[in-house]
Amino acid sequence: MNEHSTNKCYVAAVARMKPEDRRTVLLDATVRVIAARGFARTRVNDIAAEAGVSVGLLHRYFPTLDDALAEAFAAVAERELRDLDALRGSPTDQLRLILNDSIHEAEDWITIWIDAWGESLHRPALRDTATRYTQAWRDRLAALFRAGTERGEWRCEDPEDSAARIVACIDGIALHLAIHPPPGGTPAAVSWVRRLLAVELGTDERALFGAEWSAGAATRE
Numbered sequence: 001m002n003e004h005s006t007n008k009c010y011v012a013a014v015a016r017m018k019p020e021d022r023r024t025v026l027l028d029a030t031v032r033v034i035a036a037r038g039f040a041r042t043r044v045n046d047i048a049a050e051a052g053v054s055v056g057l058l059h060r061y062f063p064t065l066d067d068a069l070a071e072a073f074a075a076v077a078e079r080e081l082r083d084l085d086a087l088r089g090s091p092t093d094q095l096r097l098i099l100n101d102s103i104h105e106a107e108d109w110i111t112i113w114i115d116a117w118g119e120s121l122h123r124p125a126l127r128d129t130a131t132r133y134t135q136a137w138r139d140r141l142a143a144l145f146r147a148g149t150e151r152g153e154w155r156c157e158d159p160e161d162s163a164a165r166i167v168a169c170i171d172g173i174a175l176h177l178a179i180h181p182p183p184g185g186t187p188a189a190v191s192w193v194r195r196l197l198a199v200e201l202g203t204d205e206r207a208l209f210g211a212e213w214s215a216g217a218a219t220r221e
Contacts, residue, residue, distance in 0.1 A: 030072035039119035070125040077133035091148035154201035162200040
């Protein structure tokens with residue numbers, strides 16, 4: 001089967017999909033284009049070509065380019081939140097794994113977040129989406145800080161305020177790692193976040209992140 005025939009078969013397969021499945025295909029294509037070209041350089045034609053559909057079909061699901069970009073970013077953020085919600089273990093174990101994922105695996109997600117932050121200055125729909133998911137991260141961290149306080153694992157006087165500061169710090173540090181890594185690289189960045197977390201949670205850094213710490217202590221469902 002030649003490439004032309006393969007493309008025709010793919011287009012036909014997309015056309016036969018259920019609307020919700022077709023929407024997922026279009027969102028995945030949009031994410032791939034954003035990852036390759038960035039939000040600012042992504043065009044409707046790029047997305048349609050990547051998905052193997054017509055521009056008209058794309059517009060049936062996303063009336064404007066801004067809608068497509070915002071929905072694609074939301075899809076990425078939702079996957080991260082699902083990973084976060086799947087964590088199990090004590091609050092301390094969960095916090096250790098969140099730190100591990102947020103810093104050590106920053107390259108996997110930070111590029112799209114950085115791009116979204118910058119483009120949000122010009123696209124209200126994207127700004128609203130980024131704001132909503134940033135708040136979702138704050139809410140989940142605040143709940144974790146509250147749970148750890150209730151269990152006596154640490155003492156956090158204002159979980160919401162502490163969560164807002166920690167999210168801002170992790171975002172900023174991840175940005176530096178992606179753009180211009182600090183002296184000491186990732187290990188130095190991890191030590192910064194550990195120190196900040198210990199201060200916010202009213203505990204000793206060694207007690208929170210002992211030498212024996214393994215990120216595998218917490219698990220996901």
